[in-house]
Amino acid sequence: MNDVPRDPMGRPLTEPTAPSLADDAVLTQPTTAVKDLPIEEWDESTLVLGIETSCDETSAAVVKGGREILSNVIISQGDLHGEYGGIVPEVAARAHVEALTPVIGEALLRADATFWDLDAVAATLGPGLIGSLLVGVAEAKSIAAVLEVPFVGVNHLEAHLYSNLLTHPEAKFPALALVISGGHTLIVNALSDGDYDIVGTTIDDAAGEAFDKVARFLGLDYPGGPEIDRLSLLGNPEAVKFPRAMATESGFDVSYSGLKTAVINHVRKLETAGEAVVVEDIAASFQQAVVDIQVAKTMAAVEYVEAERVFLCGGVAANSGLRQGLGDACAARGISMTVPPMELCTDNAAMVAACATAMIRRGRTTSLDAAPDPNLRLA
Ligand code: ADP
Ligand code: MG
Numbered sequence: 001m002n003d004v005p006r007d008p009m010g011r012p013l014t015e016p017t018a019p020s021l022a023d024d025a026v027l028t029q030p031t032t033a034v035k036d037l038p039i040e041e042w043d044e045s046t047l048v049l050g051i052e053t054s055c056d057e058t059s060a061a062v063v064k065g066g067r068e069i070l071s072n073v074i075i076s077q078g079d080l081h082g083e084y085g086g087i088v089p090e091v092a093a094r095a096h097v098e099a100l101t102p103v104i105g106e107a108l109l110r111a112d113a114t115f116w117d118l119d120a121v122a123a124t125l126g127p128g129l130i131g132s133l134l135v136g137v138a139e140a141k142s143i144a145a146v147l148e149v150p151f152v153g154v155n156h157l158e159a160h161l162y163s164n165l166l167t168h169p170e171a172k173f174p175a176l177a178l179v180i181s182g183g184h185t186l187i188v189n190a191l192s193d194g195d196y197d198i199v200g201t202t203i204d205d206a207a208g209e210a211f212d213k214v215a216r217f218l219g220l221d222y223p224g225g226p227e228i229d230r231l232s233l234l235g236n237p238e239a240v241k242f243p244r245a246m247a248t249e250s251g252f253d254v255s256y257s258g259l260k261t262a263v264i265n266h267v268r269k270l271e272t273a274g275e276a277v278v279v280e281d282i283a284a285s286f287q288q289a290v291v292d293i294q295v296a297k298t299m300a301a302v303e304y305v306e307a308e309r310v311f312l313c314g315g316v317a318a319n320s321g322l323r324q325g326l327g328d329a330c331a332a333r334g335i336s337m338t339v340p341p342m343e344l345c346t347d348n349a350a351m352v353a354a355c356a357t358a359m360i361r362r363g364r365t366t367s368l369d370a371a372p373d374p375n376l377r378l379a
Pocket of ligand 1: 183207225229316317
């Protein structure tokens with residue numbers, strides 16, 4: 001022990017050790033030096049690293065040419081927030097801090113890419129939780145600054161639109177998009193890249209929020225959407241006739257707060273009367289009401305803007321009833337509906353990278369001074 005060299009405080013002096021990364025492939029030198037690529041050279045081989053930390057998913061992805069997903073790593077914090085029955089912003093931000101760097105390393109490894117292969121780094125700039133957004137934006141800017149490649153701050157809602165373009169080669173703008181998630185419910189007339197017109201929205205709760213609140217009331221796990229979807233398959237959607245509030249009869253806005261209250265009142269009434277509460281039937285009837293409302297409003301908007309295709313996207317786009325209901329309505333009208341696979345419906349970084357690539361092609365990159373905006377608007 002005595003022959004170990006020590007500092008004046010008696011602590012052993014050890015050789016500095018190399019950082020222990022799972023695989024040093026991440027830190028190997030560039031195979032191609034592509035920095036400050038002129039916009040006109042953004043072709044099918046450009047690589048963008050996307051980072052998504054707006055809410056409760058930590059995700060990093062490498063997307064080639066705006067269309068090909070080389071990797072898309074997603075860590076969901078569902079279990080962390082489950083015990084609170086909803087997202088706790090402080091807990092979410094801390095979890096992003098812990099997860100983001102390993103998630104980026106994993107995304108590069110799976111893409112068989114190094115940092116130096118990247119042509120740009122993108123992160124969600126908003127909307128979302130400020131603490132969570134800050135983690136992703138700070139890391140993306142740091143990487144972009146070190147690599148001397150452009151940083152692109154992406155609107156999370158716009159990114160959802162690109163989840164359709166990413167997964168359906170035939171999908172293109174113009175399209176009427178239903179962006180439906182835990183935080184948002186928007187009907188968007190997407191005319192072309194970057195040109196969006198919001199034609200309808202929720203006047204109170206977002207659809208996913210309604211799913212989560214009803215599920216919580218029914219004692220189901222968080223997030224509630226997938227649980228209600230699962231139970232709906234076992235129940236009768238006609239069992240309870242919940243109200244279909246159409247916010248305004250003529251417009252394209254929706255309202256979910258009254259529906260949520262109707263479910264709560266119905267269950268309380270059953271309990272007071274000592275009658276059985278069949279959770280499967282309530283879940284199926286509630287889900288059917290959401291589907292009917294949202295399909296009616298979306299199809300009315302389709303007619304209004306004379307849309308020829310519909311994009312379904314956002315976390316609630318994973319809902320089996322909505323996929324079926326909106327798909328059938330579009331088929332009956334003779335127009336196409338596209339919806340991404342499940343893992344690209346909920347928050348993910350592949351859509352962020354794809355959206356950023358389209359922005360770069362339009363000459364739009366973001367200053368390293370740009371701050372995240374929790375209320376960033378589309379359009
Ligand atoms: P957020 O911006 O809220 O994080 P996401 O796009 O990650 O949105 O979607 C999460 C939301 O999607 C949650 O409200 C969740 O309950 C809902 N959701 C996920 N899967 C389903 C489903 N199968 N049916 C209904 N809602 C779902
Ligand atoms: Mg989420």
